[in-house]
Amino acid sequence: MNTTSEETTIYYHGTKADLKIGDLIEVGFSSNYGTQRKAKYIYLTATLEAATWGAELAQGEGKERIYMVEPTGSIEDDPNLTDKKFPGNPTKSYRSQHPFKVIGEVKEWQGHSPEQLKVMKDHLEELKKQGIEAIED
Numbered sequence: 800m801n802t803t804s805e806e807t808t809i810y811y812h813g814t815k816a817d818l819k820i821g822d823l824i825e826v827g828f829s830s831n832y833g834t835q836r837k838a839k840y841i842y843l844t845a846t847l848e849a850a851t852w853g854a855e856l857a858q859g860e861g862k863e864r865i866y867m868v869e870p871t872g873s874i875e876d877d878p879n880l881t882d883k884k885f886p887g888n889p890t891k892s893y894r895s896q897h898p899f900k901v902i903g904e905v906k907e908w909q910g911h912s913p914e915q916l917k918v919m920k921d922h923l924e925e926l927k928k929q930g931i932e933a934i935e936d
Contacts, residue, residue: 810843812868812899813853815861823898824868842877843868843899845891847908855910856919865905872897 812824824841844850847865854863877892911919 808845810845810868811850812843812866813850814864815857815859818866818901820901822901825898826896840894840896841899842894849890849892851908855916865908866901867903868899869902870895870899
């Protein structure tokens with residue numbers, strides 16, 4: 800039996816969109832953050848923690864969901880987090896202009912407490928008042 804020691808990274812995307820296995824998540828839709836302008840990038844993470852924030856902070860009234868996704872092209876460190884907030888990218892947050900293919904959904908995950916959510920939403924609201932976008936191009 801031939802085995803390899805290479806680990807396959809699992810990537811996640813938190814959202815309120817209702818997607819199915821095989822669907823593509825693509826650029827060009829309204830961003831879930833800031834002024835909701837058309838997104839030039841789509842975002843994914845290799846940590847369930849960061850995906851949880853993505854699902855909880857996404858705009859809209861839909862059910863919070865976390866999908867397992869597979870990049871179809873190159874990905875790069877998310878400059879909105881890397882070195883600005885978390886040097887070295889410990890959140891393992893990335894972005895791409897190439898679609899992500901939905902390969903599964905995380906059905907059971909633990910959300911943040913109402914207090915933690917309020918603190919984060921208040922912080923994002925304060926940034927918005929200062930004219931600072933949560934997502935930069």
